[in-house]
Amino acid sequence: MEQWLIQNQVWCRILIFLCVFSMLAAWETFYAWRPWLIARKTRWMRHLSLTCLSKIILRVLFPVFLITVAVRVEQKGMGLLSHFPYAAQVIFGFIAMDLIMYMQHRLFHKYQWLWRIHRVHHMDRQIDVSTGVRFHPLEEIISMGVKMLGVAFVGVPALAVFFFEVILNAMTMFVHVNVCLPRRVERLLRKVIITPGMHRIHHSDYSPETNSNYGFCFSWWDKMFDSYTLVSTAGERKFTMGLEDYQDPKYQTLENMLLVPFNIKRLKVRYKKPLKTKFKLFEEITQPKKR
Numbered sequence: 001m002e003q004w005l006i007q008n009q010v011w012c013r014i015l016i017f018l019c020v021f022s023m024l025a026a027w028e029t030f031y032a033w034r035p036w037l038i039a040r041k042t043r044w045m046r047h048l049s050l051t052c053l054s055k056i057i058l059r060v061l062f063p064v065f066l067i068t069v070a071v072r073v074e075q076k077g078m079g080l081l082s083h084f085p086y087a088a089q090v091i092f093g094f095i096a097m098d099l100i101m102y103m104q105h106r107l108f109h110k111y112q113w114l115w116r117i118h119r120v121h122h123m124d125r126q127i128d129v130s131t132g133v134r135f136h137p138l139e140e141i142i143s144m145g146v147k148m149l150g151v152a153f154v155g156v157p158a159l160a161v162f163f164f165e166v167i168l169n170a171m172t173m174f175v176h177v178n179v180c181l182p183r184r185v186e187r188l189l190r191k192v193i194i195t196p197g198m199h200r201i202h203h204s205d206y207s208p209e210t211n212s213n214y215g216f217c218f219s220w221w222d223k224m225f226d227s228y229t230l231v232s233t234a235g236e237r238k239f240t241m242g243l244e245d246y247q248d249p250k251y252q253t254l255e256n257m258l259l260v261p262f263n264i265k266r267l268k269v270r271y272k273k274p275l276k277t278k279f280k281l282f283e284e285i286t287q288p289k290k291r
């Protein structure tokens with residue numbers, strides 16, 4: 001099975017990506033939550049070009065796939081989970097990888113040099129399925145390095161790595177979809193997974209909201225580590241997306257997306273620390289924060 005996955009994972013992942021992207025794009029076509037500020041075709045071209053460039057750079061810089069690292073780790077019996085039964089390795093390996101991604105996302109917001117790179121994702125003035133692939137190549141390189149270290153340290157089996165990569169990719173597109181779920185469904189799903197309604201608060205231009213709701217798959221990390229925002233203070237339909245200093249459409253071109261991390265002049269203007277510092281366990285914020 002693992003051998004088959006290694007040999008066919010690229011085509012499997014491309015096929016799943018195309019299916020998920022098409023389904024979510026079709027959903028947005030019929031139930032769009034906000035009108036598009038830039039034509040979808042233009043957005044797709046830019047965002048897909050950015051992700052294609054990242055994948056090419058990753059292939060050049062990393063001679064092995066993440067799944068190959070997992071197979072080597074498994075063969076050598078390395079990692080924290082190596083003595084657990086296989087089923088436990090797969091389940092806990094998957095959960096551990098999601099926690100690692102949550103922590104990585106927090107660090108991308110915490111440190112200025114990382115924020116410079118990650119802000120390319122946040123500069124989008126609205127979100128749709130294509131925002132899910134809008135990441136600077138430097139962010140993809142750092143993320144791959146973190147994932148490889150995580151797989152080796154935790155000892156995540158190849159099967160869990162494959163499922164995690166596929167599900168993380170699908171979830172990243174799902175949470176950016178330009179659709180508003182019915183309130184009941186939203187509330188129910190949020191108990192376990194990240195929803196579009198929860199993640200779009202993370203794209204608010206209001207700093208304390210930008211610095212919250214970091215999760216990708218499971219919603220419990222934000223609740224556990226006190227970074228959960230239930231609702232936007234400006235109201236679900238009214239809040240502004242993107243970054244205050246990057247509302248000009250010129251920042252949305254492929255060229256400027258690639259150059260923004262190196263724009264040192266604007267760095268100090270944007271970064272603001274999150275307001276909350278207290279550690280609360282599974283406690284929901286029921287009152288909106290004051291602006």
Ligand SMILES: [Zn+2]
Pocket residue numbers: 105109118122202
């Ligand atoms: Zn972010």
